[in-house]
Amino acid sequence: MPTDVFSALANPVRRKLLDCLRDGPRAVNDLAGEFELSRPAISEHLQVLRQARLVREEPRGRQRYYHLEPDPLAEVHQWLHPFEHYWRARLRALRDVLDEENP
């Protein structure tokens, strides 16, 4: 039942939802206002994020505030780490070439 983090991040709407939640918890209708999508669509995207434990819900009266819960992102970072050295070397090489052409 718990969705894996990588699949949760595969959708641009869900990534933007996480971005929106970085500045603090927000309610569903509020979040839906940021997209050209129906509220049910947003609600179901939030459910996917909840299954991936990337957000937590806090009922507040008749609205439901969603909080960012970024811990599972560490798994992505961990998977990414062995590759990091590799692409950094390539970017450094590119920078060196640019430096050489524009001293």
Add this chain to the structure above:
Amino acid sequence: MPTDVFSALANPVRRKLLDCLRDGPRAVNDLAGEFELSRPAISEHLQVLRQARLVREEPRGRQRYYHLEPDPLAEVHQWLHPFEHYWRARLRALRDVLDEENP
């Protein structure tokens, strides 16, 4: 036509393919041996990775060697960065609690 990096990473087979290519280029049949999947399936996963510019192909006789091309992973790292500080703070807090209980 170019697939975005996040979607390419959403599939565990494709992530494992990238892991396999970390130690150097490999041919398709060789890679397929690591999975319980038909060769066409692997071939199509490699096509997705190619569209995301995460691998490059080098024909060598009748085989085709695939090379890791990790640059686009920087985009993932970049997206992840604003969240990093957040989850690090939480992990630090967890460590502090553990330190306190086991001095």
Add this chain to the structure above:
DNA sequence: TCGACGCGTCGGGGAATGTTGACGCGTCGG
């Protein structure tokens, strides 16, 4: 030259995903 090999791609079937309108439930304000 000819069969075997390595590979990409196509067609098809089954599963999963994305989106919406409709409905129902709990909550707030009057």
Add this chain to the structure above:
DNA sequence: CCGACGCGTCAACATTCCCCGACGCGTCGA
């Protein structure tokens, strides 16, 4: 107490994804 509001969930449909067997093309070895 009752209508309006915020929300989750369901049925339904379209789209996309995942996988395989089959086919075709280029390449190598005999």
